[in-house]
Amino acid sequence: MATLNLRNIRKSYGPVETIKGVDLDIADQEFVVFVGPSGCGKSTLLRMIAGLEEITSGDLMIDGKRVNDVGPADRGLAMVFQSYALYPHMTVRNNMAFALKLAGVPKEERDRKVDEAARILQLGPYLDRTPKELSGGQRQRVAIGRSIVRNPRVFLFDEPLSNLDAALRGQMRIELARLHEELAATMVYVTHDQVEAMTMADKIVVLQSGVVEQVGSPLELYHHPANLFVGGFIGSPRMNMLPGRIAHVDRTGVAVDVAGGARIVVPAESTNVAAGNPVTLGIRPEAMRPEPAGQLAGEVLLAERLGGLTLLHVTLTDGQVVVVQLEGSDSTRPHQPVRLLVDGEACHVFNEAGRALPHLERHPLAA
Amino acid sequence: MSSASATSVAVPPRSDTSRTPSMMPLLAPAVGVLLIWSIVPLVMTVWFSFKNYNLMDPTVSGWAGIDNYSYLITDPDFWVSLLNTLVLVGSVLVITVVGGTLLAVLFDQNFPGQGVARLLAIAPFFVMPTVAALIWKNLMMHPIYGVLGSVARGLGMTPIDWFADYPMVSVIIIVSWEWLPFALLILLTAVQSLDREQLEAARMDGAGAFAQFFYITLPHLRRAISVVVMIETIFLLTIFAEIFVTTAGGPGNATTNLAFLIYARALLQFDVGGASAGGIVAILLANIVAFFLVRSVARNLEV
Structure with missing residues (x-):
């Protein structure tokens, strides 16, 4: 199917740079999720991949071919928009067949492909309705169906579930995961919802102010955050951040003194720190429990x-x-x-620059 | 009036009809004023249309029966004026809707000086009809002093005597110039309300500029266009000042529309009875047009 490579991608609006050099490799059939707070540039990045925004500098490669100057329709991508962007005056069938019609595909083949997509998405009974006669979840499925019929190399999703209620969102998450398996397609998905990111992604890309903070599998990001931002962003409730100071270091890890004189030993690499350095101790909410002997x-x-x-x-x-x-x-x-009582092994130590000291042992599920 | 009554037919009955009787006395003053306001002139026109009533000859009086109507219908001027009215309304509608749509799409694009350009494009709507007609007659289309004449001479061509050679075309140009901004204004707001993501989705689907316009923008504008057509039709049926100031209905009867014909009957030939008969015909015509328009527009607006 398709691989995507981003090489030092940048985007500026006048003097303001919103994407500040993104390097990323997306493998075939991978489900990649861009997460980050609003305004971090994740949607812009997706729109640059789609061809809706121009790339100021850098190379975007699909299957190894540079496509910076290829129009959005010719990149072989399909996009599902946040507002679904269905054509309101067309029936569901015509919405889904629009791209094929423009491409000059004969009617029988169009109908066949639409029927096939409708079968996958269980939209059969609604093909002759217009979008406004459908519920939110059905519209969402039509938007996905519209991208399926084009048989794209890569699917792009721009916060597709944010307009749905919580129950439907959970249901659509499962449906999207199933779809990803059934279509065996490369998918790029933008969201600010970390539950969506954690549950669906093969690979999460955490963005902040146009910079990639960390790329990795969901559990890698959770158990081995690269810096304070990722540590705080991934996980709910948030990681507790306590200011502290390094008491001493040895081969088994770093001992950190936090407020109140408590000392917590974290098995992290201590090569670049020394006793007395100010650090931030990150403790996941589940890494603590009430205990009379607690620190x-x-x-x-x-x-x-x-x-x-x-x-x-x-x-x-x-x-x-x-x-x-x-x-x-x-x-x-x-x-x-x-x-x-704090479980030191599940804690994270961030140095003054906000970077995490790598753990001595990797989490078994975070390869 | 006619449009109001026709819309009320299309609107489904309210569910809270039980409250209506008690509200009637409270509504009565307002409805009464409106009723008198609209009914009195109508009844008087009907009344006069069956009378012999000439302003220059008070001795001619009494009932005329249907004479005023039969004179009107057998008058070739009447049929010409009817045709002229339709030609004028139809041409201006086509020009303003097509031109307005294209301009609306154009002005929706980002370009330097967009704000000023929009203001200038909308400005003609604020010029009153008599002034607009005078400007066009004396400053633009006059074969000797006019800008168009100068341009023609500058290119080595004979200036066109617009109002003598192409009177109807000239009136259509003036009226279109006045009403294009209105269409532009309504359609521009409609274009701006189009969901950008729909256009982007169309782009992803492989739609070029033309396909985007015909498959996405134009269907989106359908309601706005029907509103423009309805409002313009109502006003264009009664175009008078532009004709009065420029051609005075001539040469001959080339630019006499129904409104001008009625004026000429009443105040040039002083035949109030005949003019009233013409007025009744105009009311009937306007009602027929309004009936169909409101019906089709209301259907469009329901979507």
Whole structure:
């Protein structure tokens, strides 16, 4: 099918550079998700791949061929837009067949391809309706169907699920994953929803202000964030960030002193740091639990009980609030003093520049 | 009036009809004023159309029966004026809708000086009809003093005496110039409301500029175009000032439309009865047109 290569891609609007040199390789049949906060350039990057935005500099290669100057229709891509962008005056059938009609495909073949796409997406009964007679999820499927019939080399999705309600979004996530398997196509997907990114992606690209912060599999990003931004962006509830100072380093890892005199040993590479360096300690909410022998002392501010999970908001002695995620329903009450035991192996140490000190051992699932 | 009554037919009955009786007395003053406002002139026109009523000859009086109408229908001028009205309305509609659509798409593009250009393009709409007609008559189309005449002479051609040789074309040009900005204004806002992602989706689907225009933009403009056609038709049926100022209906009856014919009957020939009969015919014509227009437009707007 298709591979995509981005080589030092840049985009400027006048003096303002919004994409600041992106290098990325997307393998055949890969499901790649661009995530990042709004305004990070993820949609711009996707639109540059689609050909809707000009590439200021750099090379975009599809299957090894430079396509910077090829029009959007001739790149062999199909795009699903956030607003679906269905043609309101055309029936579902005509919406899906529009590209084929423009390409001069004979009517029988058009009908055959549309029927095939409708079968895959279960749109059969709706082919003669217009988009406004469909529900949000059905419109979404028509938009996907419109891209399927063109048999593109790469599918591009621009926040396709953001207009759907939560239940439907979950359903469409499964459907998209199934579609990816059935079509065996390369897909590039833009979202700001990290659940979508984590569940669907083979590879996540985290972007911030036009720069790629980290590329990797979902679990790699979760267990081995490259820097503070990725650590804070991936994972919900957010990673707790505690300022601290390195107490001492040795071959087994780095000991960090955080507020209140607690010392936490993290098995991370210590070659580039020395005792006394200021660092940030990142603790995932699930890497802590209340325990009388815990390193951190504090008072429970609020307990959010979700049934399967309990989120404790704990004010530490220095006033910082951390979130602790516990399995099951916990009985801890607000205003109760607690000590928190921190699992040092699941913590991350970020140096002054915000870069993570690599863990000594990789997580088994984060190849 | 006619358009209002026709729309109310198309609108489905309200569900809260139970409240209507108690509201009637409260509505009565407003409805009463409107009723008198519209009915009195209509009734008077009907009344006069059956009377012998000549402003220059008070001795001619009494009922005329249907004489005013039979004179009107047997008058070849009447049929010419009817045709002229249709030609004028039809041509201006075609020019303004086609031109307005193309200009709207053009002005929707980004180019330097876009704001000023838009303002200039819309400006003719603010010029009152008499002034517009005078400008065109004396500054543009006059064979000796006019700009078009100078251009023609500059190119070594004989200047065209517009109002003598092509009177109807001249009037159509003037009226189109006045109404093009209106069409542009309505259609431009419609073009701007088009979802950009639809155009981008069409581009991804392989649509070129023409395919985008015909498959996406034009269908999107359908409602706006029907609104333009409806409003313009209502106003164009009554075009008078432009004709009065430039050709005075001539040469002969070449530019006499129904409105001008009625004026000529009443105030040039002082035949109020005949003019009233013409007026009734004009009302009937306007109602027929309005009926079909409102019906088709209302159907379009429901979509």
